[in-house]
Amino acid sequence: MSNVQNKTHAIELKGLRKSFGKTEIIRGVDLAVEAGDRVAIIGPNGAGKSTLFNLISGRLAPTSGEVLLNGKRIDGMRPFEINRLGLSRSFQITNIFPKLSVFENLRCGVLWSLGYRYTFLRFLSNLDDANERTEELIHQVGLGKKRDVLAVNLTYAEQRALEIGVTIAGGADVILLDEPTAGMSKTETQHFISLIKQVTVGKTLLTVEHDMGVVFGLADKIAVVVYGEVIAFDTPAAVRANPRVQEAYLGSAVADAQGAGH
Numbered sequence: 470m471s472n473v474q475n476k477t478h479a480i481e482l483k484g485l486r487k488s489f490g491k492t493e494i495i496r497g498v499d500l501a502v503e504a505g506d507r508v509a510i511i512g513p514n515g516a517g518k519s520t521l522f523n524l525i526s527g528r529l530a531p532t533s534g535e536v537l538l539n540g541k542r543i544d545g546m547r548p549f550e551i552n553r554l555g556l557s558r559s560f561q562i563t564n565i566f567p568k569l570s571v572f573e574n575l576r577c578g579v580l581w582s583l584g585y586r587y588t589f590l591r592f593l594s595n596l597d598d599a600n601e602r603t604e605e606l607i608h609q610v611g612l613g614k615k616r617d618v619l620a621v622n623l624t625y626a627e628q629r630a631l632e633i634g635v636t637i638a639g640g641a642d643v644i645l646l647d648e649p650t651a652g653m654s655k656t657e658t659q660h661f662i663s664l665i666k667q668v669t670v671g672k673t674l675l676t677v678e679h680d681m682g683v684v685f686g687l688a689d690k691i692a693v694v695v696y697g698e699v700i701a702f703d704t705p706a707a708v709r710a711n712p713r714v715q716e717a718y719l720g721s722a723v724a725d726a727q728g729a730g731h
């Protein structure tokens with residue numbers, strides 16, 4: 470390994486553990502994600518992937534161990550505090566405001582990042598900087614033609630695109646996406662992978678993902694979580710070739726992804 474001692478990582482997990490009651494679900498995870506990398510977290514059902522996400526984003530506090538964001542300890546902080554420090558997590562489409570338009574939803578995200586409370590939104594329609602940033606975002610997520618459509622009237626894939634827009638609206642440099650293509654058709658998924666790639670250029674991306682096509686299409690690195698431990702963290706090619714990963718988890722899933730041309 471190279472000398473990583475003095476290097477600041479976008480995300481670093483050190484000796485992370487989490488128990489629910491007597492059951493230890495996360496069992497000593499060490500992981501260092503370099504800034505700008507796109508990392509997919511994969512593993513069998515119940516392995517602890519979502520729990521890991523919840524520990525990173527502050528929804529859960531670890532039983533022991535550390536979580537660092539750009540070198541600063543964030544374990545024990547509240548999700549909004551972590552958000553303010555530059556980490557943004559998608560909260561699924563239920564957190565989009567259905568009765569607000571695409572523009573208004575995105576502007577909420579932008580204004581939140583500028584420190585405004587949602588309750589003041591109606592008085593802020595002439596904030597030029599926020600409006601400009603919002604227009605830019607709308608085009609980034611491909612919703613230019615849907616600017617004034619209420620979120621509730623968008624298609625499912627469009628709602629997911631809006632969700633990504635809201636997630637990146639604040640300009641966070643670390644983005645967490647939970648199964649971003651779940652429920653999409655193959656074509657929508659392909660389109661969405663390129664959208665995610667575009668909007669996360671220069672950012673660090675962590676995603677929990679089951680679809681191996683998405684994993685191999687999107688990730689620079691893959692973290693394999695099995696039974697609360699990271700058993701491999703490497704490039705897709707190295708993970709694919711790792712016998713321990715094959716045995717513990719990937720086997721047929723890799724064959725599927727190769728068959729799909731990834």
Ligand SMILES: Nc1ncnc2c1ncn2[C@@H]1O[C@H](COP(=O)(O)OP(=O)(O)OP(=O)(O)O)[C@@H](O)[C@H]1O
Nearest residue numbers: 489490494512513514515516517518519520521694
């Ligand atoms: N709040 C909680 N209280 C008690 N047990 C929990 C809690 N959250 C998760 N667990 C348990 O922790 C284990 C890991 O769950 P987690 O959702 O992190 O796995 P996962 O890898 O994301 O699974 P999946 O791929 O099915 O979403 C499961 O056995 C789950 O039942």
